[in-house]
Amino acid sequence: MNKSASRLADTSAADIEFPLLIKAVMIDLDGTLLDTAGDLAAAANMMLRELGRAELPLETIxxxxxxxxQKLVKRSLTGSLDDEPDAELFDKAMPIYERDYAKTLCVNTRPYPGVIEGLNALREANFRLACVTNKAEAFTLPLLRATGLFDYFDIVLSGDSLPKKKPDPMPxxxxxxxxxILPHEMLLIGDSLNDAEAARAAGCHVFCVPYGYNEGRDVRELDCDAIVTSVYDATKLIQKLS
Ligand SMILES: O=C(O)COP(=O)(O)O
Ligand SMILES: [Mg+2]
Structure with missing residues (x-):
């Protein structure tokens, strides 16, 4: 399989040969494994309502x-990606959001097409599997259990499991x-700049799915090794290195 045949979009990655020979696969949660945006947005709007503020459209959230x-709450309060809200308002909003998201956690959240098939194929091929997410552990673990994905993973690293989260390479x-294993024996499948930057900084391979959440930007802007239509499609571009 050559490079161009394996790509759905052109990216700026250096020339690499497919299939990639790797030993383990890390997969991002929000926007890659699970479509969580509806439930995250419902909780954000419950919080905004309780604070007497205007609700926001799903696409914005x-x-x-x-x-x-924490960043989702700050952005919902300020209506911008980088502004800091009033500290007192943020301190009031955060526990409200956490309470509300615990209620909406798995109302509409479902695995994307190709996720279960992809995880089964990865398991059959004996890849070690990690879930690496910026979502806080208190939400990550119940969500993985409720959607039946938890048992696929040898390790789950959440946004607060370690001192730093993606785009830092630490997790x-x-x-x-x-x-x-060595970083170049590892692949991350993700949906955003945070995944691509973390993988490049760590020296891991990275594939991106086009259906997730890239902070409102086009996934084709990302420096990744391939854009794959699904987690299952990613399995066709890799081979287990023993
Ligand atoms: O919690 C988030 O904001 C994103 O989480 P993710 O790293 O699983 O995409
Ligand atoms: Mg994501």
Whole structure:
């Protein structure tokens, strides 16, 4: 299989040969495994209502997903990606959001097409599997259990499992150490700039899916090794290195 045949879009990655020979796969949660935007947005709007503020459209809140729940709350309060809300308002909003998201956590959240098939194929091929997300652990673990995905993973690293989260390479390097493999023997499948930057900084391979949440930006802008239509499609571009 050559490089161009395996790509759905052109990216700026260096020339690499497919199938990639790797030992383990890390997969992002929000926007890659699970379509969580509806439930995250419902909780954000419940919070905004309780604070007497205007609700936001789903697409706007979807563009705020990616850097964890604290950032989602800050962005929902300010209506911008980078502004800081009033500290007192944020301190009031955060526990409201956490309470509301615990209620909406798995109302409409479902695995994307190709996720279960992809995880089964990865397991059959004996890849070690990690879930690496910026979502806080208190939400990640119940969500993985409720959607039946938890048992596929050897390790789950959430946004607050380690001192730093994506786009820092720390969780990716932690997973490599956990599996006792080198970064170039590891692939991350993700949906956003946070995944692509973390993978490049760690020296891991990275594929991106086009259906997720890239903070409102086109996934084709990302520096990744391939854009794959689904987690299942990603399995066709890799081979297990023993
Ligand atoms: O919690 C978020 O904002 C994003 O989480 P993710 O890393 O699973 O995409
Ligand atoms: Mg994501």
């Amino acid at each position: 979807q563009s705020y997903i990616g850097k964890g729940i 990716l390097l932690h997973a490599c150490t956990h599996f006792d």
